[in-house]
Amino acid sequence: MIRKLTEKDHELIWSFLSNESSMNLFILGDIEAFGYDKDFQELWGEFDELNQLKAVLLRFHQSWIPYANGVFDVDGFISIIKEHTGDDQIMLSGKEEIVRALEERNVLNLGRKQVTYFAECKTTENLSSYDDKKLVKKATIEDVDRIIDIRSSIAEFNLLPSAREILIQSMKSNVGRTYYTEDNSIITASASTTAEYSKAAMIVGVCTRKEYRRRGLASNVMEVLFREVLDEGKTLCLFYDNPEAGSIYKRLGFVDIGKWIMYR
Template identity: 30%
Template sequence: MAREASALQVRPLVAADAEACARLFDTDVNRFLTSRVNLEVYGYQNGALPSWGAFDEGRLEGVLFRYANMVVVVDRDGRTAASFASIIDGQEGLLGARGSLETIYGLRAALRRYRVVGLEVSPFMRLDSPPQCEESLLRLARRATIADLDKLADLYAGAGNMYRSRPNVMSKLSSGRVFVVEEQMGQPSATRIVSCALLNVESQHVGLIGGVYTRPESRGHGYAAACTAALALDLQKDGKLPCLFYENPVAGRLYRRLGFREVSMWGLLYLEDTQEASGRK
């Protein structure tokens, strides 16, 4: 799709667009579920989550969000990709783009400043019934507190591409639901956190699970399943819908065993800024 062929108007979303957003989101509840959650939690014109809309003669066709070094772009059929690519190319410091699969494929062809260095399919899943697991598995996990900050920061410091900074971990512990599994280390009183699941964002009705990570040497014991199931059940007790994305097929099998079902296909682009790369030469 060439940019020149696009007649869409792209502009920042404002509170007056709430009705247009609701109409778009109602066309496919699952595809636009995280978009609805983001606007519910962050609102419009929020510096922490800038947002744009692509309009066709006043009708909203798709939405774009930026959070830290990622953008999220969602529409019904991929037609907004070229228009949103112009906005994305004007942003600095991006490392990735997540979005509805057709839109991600369109972005891959339309981006100019950013070079795509990888693409993964990222299914979106939701859990509409209690987690399918034994009570003994749930008992492996507990809810973390701010007292776990040092141990949890140490876990994510070695998590590779799932790294989280200490301030991010503190924020999650202070304001969100975080579930962990511990293992003993030598002395009975010495433990370390070996697995975790937390929330990327939580609204009045939905919790988006993320950060599911287990230390490599502690895998194979069901710890990730325990953390995810305990977190999902905690959300459900408050009448909220657990949902998540995954890229790793092993993780996908784990979530399906717990009862999650795929409801929308997304993609994840890994990006390199060609302007920054040129400046380093």
């Protein structure tokens, strides 16, 4: 049976998703930040014959994230997604094996596919000491347009039309923070968190403007950001698909815990 989830289900949902808390960072973070009664966020759960939760589906704006700890009602989840999106192209992401179960039905209008490694870090042991912290600044709402500008300059980034709105919402609701370096008011490197909640944070948007690369700027930004988040007792999570980037993250203490598929 699949039904809509509400605040009354909170303890059951939290316990279920916390079995893989890093993999479920987006769902857990959105629940902690926005609850169950926002028009841009909905959750559904599949229950077994003993009324035990076995799968969860999240809609956050136009994005969908499914999660299950075993076999789940793939067609039931697809029906919910199609009911809300029709034949429109959808944004779908999640743990590799769960997303593959949905995509194999070949009935959802999916966009560009990206398969990445999912890594986590729980310790500052591998971080070096970056002392000149005054050169790394924490962004405010006033810096949003400059952050979007540097991200737009990165060929590998595929910014959504709603990127600015999402960044502002992230800052206002304290589910994300951004640090950066600058030169003559131009942001030269930056890194952000998103989907932050009490236990974890996702690292996103690590970038350096092309003409400022190979100066260690992004490393300095990450050093300050990573240490701040880890010192708060949170686990750091990130995606990567570039082996060179992966080797850098592993030197900083990240460990692969699985793969993540994103359709955009």
